[in-house]
Amino acid sequence: MALFAAILVVIILGIVKIRDIVSPDSAPKHKTTELIKRWDEMQIYEKYVWLNLDGIKYTSTAGECGNEAGRLIGVYTAEGMENTQPIEHINSSGKLSDASGGFSGSEDMLVNHYIIPIQEQEEHYVKHEKMVRVYEIVGVSRDFAVAVQFDETGEYYAYCNMSYTTDSYDSFSDACQLEKYLEVNRIYLYEDGDVKYVSEGGIATRMLMDTLFSGEDLPMFLTEDFPAEFLQGKVISDGQNGKGTKPYNPNPVEVPGRVAEFCKDKEYGKRLVSISVNYNLFEDKNISIAVYSGGFVSTNIGMSGKSFFVGKDAIEDFIAVLKENLDFSIIEEEGEGQNNKL
DSSP: OHHHHHHHHHHHHHBSOOOOOSOTTTOOSSSOEEEEOOGGGSOHHHHOOEEEETTEEEEEEEEEOGGGEEEEEEEEEEEEEEEOSOOBEEOTTSOEEOOOSOOOOSTTSOTTOEEEEOOOOGGGEEEEEEEEEEEEETTSOTTTEEEEEOTTTOOEEEEEOTTOOOSBHHHHHHHHTHHHHEEEEEEEEEETTEEEEEEOOOSOHHHHHHHHTOSSSOBEEEGGGSOHHHHTTOOOTTGGGGEEEOTTOOSEEEOOHHHHHHHTTOOOOOEEEEEEEEETTTTEEEEEEEEETTSEEEEOTTSSOEEEEOOHHHHHHHHHHHHHHSOOEEOOOTTSOOOOBO
């Protein structure tokens, strides 16, 4: 089972773009299909996606970081899994076929990438290993990320600990050097659960983050540790005695005691603000910082969900600062004008 879970991760990391490119009527009878690169078409960081170091499992990113590499930690083994299933090509009609060569479909399809059936069978996968040099990244906690150098290319890529957690926002910000690597794009405001206004930015990243996270000792949690019911807006007044349904898991499971106690008599709330950001160390573009009415802020910086509690008053102050310092345009229906201002 552990191998199957690992296989699914490498499939996800090998995906170029996931799309419903086969209509329900013409879909083949495979369990599922994905748009995926073949092994010999992948860049080296896409092939060797795992690194185990001192009990921490790191996952590769597209972030080249040769200029940020610091002290050598040592030489370790990076691993990857090659899917050896026969590849089925897609033709211009959007249906799978046995034709050779690439495919030409709609404009958002990528030529020379292929649709393959995903089956959970070990014999379809070949494990590859490669010795690599591992370095610290200057200023970044090695518990959060390290730099991996491949001899044949000389390139360094940032590898991320997707399970990284700490107690507070301040220690998280220091660990991943948000002030250096975070870049703000658009900011969206919501009304009644729907996105309503957009700003093209214009506020300094440091001012935005300092305003949102102005409190002291703001607690941090892995979002996956929250009960799904809590994330759906329900108040868990008794903490469900530490029980709940974790996101993406339909069965009741134990919720960490710290999380269950903190959730008691709180609500995650409705989304009020979404901030599109780049985390440039990993070349992660247009990822999210989301602000909720219950006083929580969530983000997927670091390739997994994290939540912070800043409090309802801080959220209100933050939104007031946004409205005072930025111009927001109303997002109209397609074809209507978009020049109305907030």
